[in-house]
Amino acid sequence: MKYGIVIVSHSYDIAQGVKQLISQAAPDLSITTAGGTEDNGIGSSLEKIQKAVDDNTGDEILAFYDLGSSKMNLEMLMEMTDRKIHKYDVALVEGAYTAATLAQVDSPLETIENNLKALTIK
């Protein structure tokens, strides 16, 4: 599909939970996660984000994150990778859910982004 979704969270469980939730609305999307540190503790891991991006089969990636270092690690990866990644400063759960629902029915990026605007919190 055109878009895949990457979830970056400080918590392994949050990342898994968000994936589980949005998969229901978007069963055909590639949704990959980077939750917690290497040993699944609280924190964020550039390596995990790298893997989530590498494993994602979308042509372009819509990325959602929770707190400060998730964002910083995501931005760092964006500087290093050739993949096209769109990062959104929105509420993680609501934003990822909105994007997934729209991407599932092949909505254009403009529509997805217009809907995400209202969820901007960061």
Add this chain to the structure above:
Amino acid sequence: MKIELINAKKWIDLFVEKLETNKVVLNELDTAIGDGDHGTNMNRGAEAISAAFAKKEPENLADLYKTTAFAMIQKVGGASGPLYGTAFLDMSKAVKTDNLELGDLIKVGTDGLKRRGESDYGMKTMIDVWQPVSEALSEDKFNQQVITDALVKSKELVATKGRASYLEEKSKGHIDPGSQSSAYLFESLLEVIGD
């Protein structure tokens, strides 16, 4: 003044030592205005730097700073990972073809911190130490007093960036843990290059 590979390696080795020695101090500072793990996180980074050096001795300055950056990025876990990581990665790129004056080198790192943290001087962050150190180095006035003054000045600020900013006025009077670990970094540098 420029720093060459042997001394730059000593600099980072001393930083690693200080992080290991002061793990508890950094955790305590972070407990007051953060989540209490800055010492543990930085110590994990320090161990990763040592391990990376032991595995492969850095061959040049760019290599040294890059190895330091990746150890921090991969192992620290908290926000200081990408922050220190970006600073050292930018420094590594900057010395790839030619070594830089120390003041310019630290400025490259400071600019990296500003970009990654979307932050600036005076917000009670690491930048409050990095920037004055960079300026003092450029003016050939770098000494312990510069570091101490930067810490004291930052201590009295109200945090407007990072987790401590949630505390608003209550963050005043506390030393920012990232500023303290940055102070260790530059005290290590001072030990290598002298006043």
